[in-house]
Amino acid sequence: MEQLNSSLVLSNISSPGHPPPASWDSRGLVPSVVLSVCFLLGVPGNIAVIVLKPNWQHLSSLSQTLMLNLAISDLLCLLPLPLWIYTLLHGWTFGLAACKLLTYVMYCSVYSSLLTVTVLSVQRFVQVVKLQKRFDQVGKRRLLVLLWLAVMILSIPSLVVRQVNTDQKWLRCQSQYSSQTQQVAVLLARSLLGFVSISIVVLTYIGLHRKVNQAAFFNNPQMTRLVTSIIVTFFVLWMPYNIINVLRVAAISLKNKGLMKFCMDSLDTVGALTFVNSCLNPLLYAFASRNMCTVCQKTDH
Numbered sequence: 001m002e003q004l005n006s007s008l009v010l011s012n013i014s015s016p017g018h019p020p021p022a023s024w025d026s027r028g029l030v031p032s033v034v035l036s037v038c039f040l041l042g043v044p045g046n047i048a049v050i051v052l053k054p055n056w057q058h059l060s061s062l063s064q065t066l067m068l069n070l071a072i073s074d075l076l077c078l079l080p081l082p083l084w085i086y087t088l089l090h091g092w093t094f095g096l097a098a099c100k101l102l103t104y105v106m107y108c109s110v111y112s113s114l115l116t117v118t119v120l121s122v123q124r125f126v127q128v129v130k131l132q133k134r135f136d137q138v139g140k141r142r143l144l145v146l147l148w149l150a151v152m153i154l155s156i157p158s159l160v161v162r163q164v165n166t167d168q169k170w171l172r173c174q175s176q177y178s179s180q181t182q183q184v185a186v187l188l189a190r191s192l193l194g195f196v197s198i199s200i201v202v203l204t205y206i207g208l209h210r211k212v213n214q215a216a217f218f219n220n221p222q223m224t225r226l227v228t229s230i231i232v233t234f235f236v237l238w239m240p241y242n243i244i245n246v247l248r249v250a251a252i253s254l255k256n257k258g259l260m261k262f263c264m265d266s267l268d269t270v271g272a273l274t275f276v277n278s279c280l281n282p283l284l285y286a287f288a289s290r291n292m293c294t295v296c297q298k299t300d301h
Contacts, residue, residue, distance in 0.1 A: 032085045034272040039081040042279030046075040049286040056286075060127065062140050066120045067285055069144065073112035074278035080106060081275070092173040096164045099173040103162045107155035111193075113278055115147055117234065118197045120285070125204035129211045154193065157186050180252050187245045194242035198235060205231050230284050237277040240270040 048054075049071040056064050080102060083094075092099065163176040177183035209228075244263050251260035 029089075031268040031272040032088050035081050035085050035088075035275060038272075038275045038279040039078055039085075042074060042078045042275075042282070045279065045282035046071045046078065049282045050075070054286050062123060062143075063120070063127075065140055065144065066116055066123060069147075070113060070116040070120065070281055070285060073109050073116055074281050076109035077106065077113055077275065077278045087173065092164060092171050099164050100159055100162050103173070104155050104159040107158045108151050110274065110278075111151040111154050112148065113281070114193070114197050114238075115151060117281070117285075118200050119143070119147065121201045121204040121208075121230075125208050128208055154189075157189070161186065184249050184252055187249050191242050191245040191249070194238055194245070198238055198242070201234050202231055233280055233284060234277065237273045237280075240266075241274050244270050 050068065053064070053068070056067065059067070083102065084106075094102075158175070161175045161177055161182075162173065164171060164173050165176060166172075175183075175186075177186070244266050247259060248263045250256070251263055
């Protein structure tokens with residue numbers, strides 16, 4: 001996913017004695033404000049989830065582990081935001097090693113959050129709809145190991161292609177591809193992951209919602225609002241980024257400079273939106289999970 005990193009680093013960076021670029025207000029200020037709000041709200045929210053574990057007493061051990069992993073992933077994703085905000089406004093001055101390392105950590109945390117939400121939706125569907133209760137401790141550890149292994153592998157391309165470049169005296173920490181084929185392959189892989197994750201989340205929660213509504217005991221407006229908010233929020237905040245990636249592939253294939261310019265100009269906004277998801281996750285998956293606990297309480301061991 002080329003979101004914040006690509007969008008953040010597309011902001012031109014001034015060298016000593018040079019004023020900020022003319023595009024600072026249009027491409028740097030708005031994402032900086034959005035990311036600042038995400039940091040101020042998301043970091044305390046995820047810390048509260050990790051410390052307090054609200055409304056988790058009736059969740060299965062696997063659900064609790066996934067919720068904790070989600071909060072940790074979102075926290076790791078949000079903590080470096082002040083640094084990225086600084087680079088948006090003032091430029092990249094931290095060298096190539098820091099550029100690659102921070103990029104890799106950010107992609108790992110974002111991918112972990114994305115995959116954890118996906119696995120959590122599948123786990124809840126299987127637990128409630130299929131009435132599958134058991135998942136032993138060894139299986140739980142294996143699941144987390146596989147999840148983080150997948151995350152680290154998926155993040156490798158961002159580590160490889162990230163470079164610090166000079167463009168018209170402005171420094172940029174951004175992706176530098178060896179060929180258009182490599183760029184298309186990376187973008188398609190990221191888009192595929194995004195679309196598959198969104199589809200799984202939507203389908204599993206729709207199935208869960210239908211199952212819940214079949215039982216009078218579980219049929220309540222609060223549950224409906226919770227499930228709907230999870231689907232809508234995840235879809236709205238992630239779909240624009242995936243669409244932009246697909247449009248970038250189309251622009252490369254068609255050699256359409258106008259479309260490519262639109263995509264690159266949009267990366268700031270759609271990149272910031274994906275981080276809003278990490279800010280809202282504590283509300284959607286923890287503090288609002290009391291109603292989901294009612295369902296899980298009847299199916300947990």
